[in-house]
Amino acid sequence: MYTPSDFPPFAVTVDLVVLTVRADALCALLVRRGEAPFRGRWALPGGFVQVAESVDAAAARELVEETGVSGLFLEQLATYGEPRRDPRMRVVSVAYLALAPDLPVPVAGSDAASAAWVPVSEVSSLAFDHSRILADGVERARAKLEYTGLGTEFCGVEFTVAELRRVYEIVWGVGLDPRNFHRKVTGVEGFLVPTGGSTSRDGGRPAALYRRGDVGVLSPPLVRSSA
Amino acid sequence: MYTPSDFPPFAVTVDLVVLTVRADALCALLVRRGEAPFRGRWALPGGFVQVAESVDAAAARELVEETGVSGLFLEQLATYGEPRRDPRMRVVSVAYLALAPDLPVPVAGSDAASAAWVPVSEVSSLAFDHSRILADGVERARAKLEYTGLGTEFCGVEFTVAELRRVYEIVWGVGLDPRNFHRKVTGVEGFLVPTGGSTSRDGGRPAALYRRGDVGVLSPPLVRSSA
DNA sequence: CCAAAAGTGTTGGGGGTACACCCATGT
DNA sequence: ACATGGGTGTACCCCCAACACTTTTGG
Numbered sequence: 001m002y003t004p005s006d007f008p009p010f011a012v013t014v015d016l017v018v019l020t021v022r023a024d025a026l027c028a029l030l031v032r033r034g035e036a037p038f039r040g041r042w043a044l045p046g047g048f049v050q051v052a053e054s055v056d057a058a059a060a061r062e063l064v065e066e067t068g069v070s071g072l073f074l075e076q077l078a079t080y081g082e083p084r085r086d087p088r089m090r091v092v093s094v095a096y097l098a099l100a101p102d103l104p105v106p107v108a109g110s111d112a113a114s115a116a117w118v119p120v121s122e123v124s125s126l127a128f129d130h131s132r133i134l135a136d137g138v139e140r141a142r143a144k145l146e147y148t149g150l151g152t153e154f155c156g157v158e159f160t161v162a163e164l165r166r167v168y169e170i171v172w173g174v175g176l177d178p179r180n181f182h183r184k185v186t187g188v189e190g191f192l193v194p195t196g197g198s199t200s201r202d203g204g205r206p207a208a209l210y211r212r213g214d215v216g217v218l219s220p221p222l223v224r225s226s227a
Numbered sequence: 228m229y230t231p232s233d234f235p236p237f238a239v240t241v242d243l244v245v246l247t248v249r250a251d252a253l254c255a256l257l258v259r260r261g262e263a264p265f266r267g268r269w270a271l272p273g274g275f276v277q278v279a280e281s282v283d284a285a286a287a288r289e290l291v292e293e294t295g296v297s298g299l300f301l302e303q304l305a306t307y308g309e310p311r312r313d314p315r316m317r318v319v320s321v322a323y324l325a326l327a328p329d330l331p332v333p334v335a336g337s338d339a340a341s342a343a344w345v346p347v348s349e350v351s352s353l354a355f356d357h358s359r360i361l362a363d364g365v366e367r368a369r370a371k372l373e374y375t376g377l378g379t380e381f382c383g384v385e386f387t388v389a390e391l392r393r394v395y396e397i398v399w400g401v402g403l404d405p406r407n408f409h410r411k412v413t414g415v416e417g418f419l420v421p422t423g424g425s426t427s428r429d430g431g432r433p434a435a436l437y438r439r440g441d442v443g444v445l446s447p448p449l450v451r452s453s454a
Numbered sequence: 455c456c457a458a459a460a461g462t463g464t465t466g467g468g469g470g471t472a473c474a475c476c477c478a479t480g481t
Numbered sequence: 482a483c484a485t486g487g488g489t490g491t492a493c494c495c496c497c498a499a500c501a502c503t504t505t506t507g508g
Contacts, residue, residue: 008278010239012308012319051235055308055319079306079321081239081282092239092282092319094306162459180498182461204459205505220496389486407471409488431486432478447469 013093014059015046017137021154021167022102025119032114037087038127059096073099073153077137085129097137099153147221149191152212160207172224190215240320241286242273244364248381248394249329252346259341264314265354286323300326300380304364312356324364326380374448376418379439387434399451417442
């Protein structure tokens with residue numbers, strides 16, 4: 001029974017919530033739309049899933065196209081499927097969350113001229129239901145920083161404990177005790193790998209440099225408590 | 228530019244991971260397929276999203292059709308979109324996790340005759356990629372029990388602390404200290420609401436009866452530690 | 455020498471585990 | 482009386498927030 005009514009036609013897209021920490025703020029990658037609907041409005045980067053590729057692969061492809069960098073953290077966030085979320089046709093969108101370090105070039109994609117990093121606190125109303133998707137992504141990122149080692153995804157290949165701490169403080173919007181934070185992150189087995197090098201780029205006594213470890217979940221988790 | 232190649236046609240379905248606790252086991256609701264492909268194999272209940280309904284609404288509709296009960300906990304799990312997951316055509320499926328109490332009738336849906344509660348430990352290979360979806364759902368349920376009050380979703384409207392503890396022990400597969408568990412769950416503000424009644428259906432001294440509270444996240448969380 | 459930032463040591467309190475102990479019912 | 486499970490009290494332990502203190506650089 002392959003009656004057409006059983007298989008209503010859908011378009012499937014991926015939308016990306018790409019977050020980074022730069023200029024003391026949590027920023028999202030946004031593109032300015034060049035076509036109707038919502039022409040001229042900010043939106044999340046994304047695009048249609050091709051026939052032969054998986055949805056995950058489509059998200060990875062779009063991420064490389066938009067950031068020019070591969071190997072970034074990328075995970076599925078949620079799927080948004082309200083009937084009228086796109087006024088043109090029935091579109092179901094699978095949203096992904098990506099975390100990126102402070103990339104040198106804002107964007108090097110196909111729509112390079114119209115893309116920018118925007119602090120999430122300054123984002124007003126986006127096209128479609130992208131405001132809600134962005135909010136969901138930010139909340140997911142905040143939560144994941146507590147019990148996974150993903151804070152390092154916001155840093156470069158080598159970083160100091162203080163730089164990592166700034167990431168947590170900015171993403172969570174809280175102050176953290178530098179001494180206890182240092183003890184905590186260096187104490188978790190496999191979280192940070194010392195490179196042997198050190199730097200004094202932050203002033204004061206030189207700080208040891210670390211690379212990202214391969215830990216998945218942190219135990220015990222970091223907790224966002226003090227103000 | 229509405230070229231057809233930009234909008235490859237997809238079918239969108241919802242698949243349900245419906246879990247319950249019965250007969251000292253964590254069980255999933257499965258249906259036996261009556262048509263090809265995978266005719267005769269067990270599969271997750273689900274169906275096509277209709278043109279005018281949201282994806283979430285489709286999941287809720289299917290859940291009522293399959294269980295005969297409304298108001299159950301239901302949340303999005305993940306979306307599965309490999310190109311060849313359905314041999315007939317390109318299907319993207321949005322999976323949902325639902326938690327149900329031990330329902331009196333196994334199933335009262337359209338395919339009632341071919342549905343059953345199956346202990347997850349005895350589930351072998353399901354149709355499509357449903358084995359993986361089920362595994363993801365079970366893992367999500369186990370995790371959610373730690374930091375939310377969702378364990379009560381497996382109980383009836385009124386339940387004792389011991390009955391709730393059995394739920395946690397079965398879902399997690401561990402033993403829990405009855406005294407500490409009692410202190411913990413009754414100590415979390417808003418988790419359990421005493422009804423004033425009591426029952427001795429479990430034998431021994433009568434136990435106080437509780438209703439589900441309206442707490443979202445548990446702090447401190449319950450932890451699955453001891454064996 | 456002084457400021458600034460990196461690390462280390464110490465202490466006190468909260469919460470969790472383990473377990474002894476009492477309570478209330480059925481048989 | 483005794484078995485069975487409900488519920489409370491308590492001691493110990495570990496973790497962690499708070500903060501004093503030392504270390505190492507730049508100016």
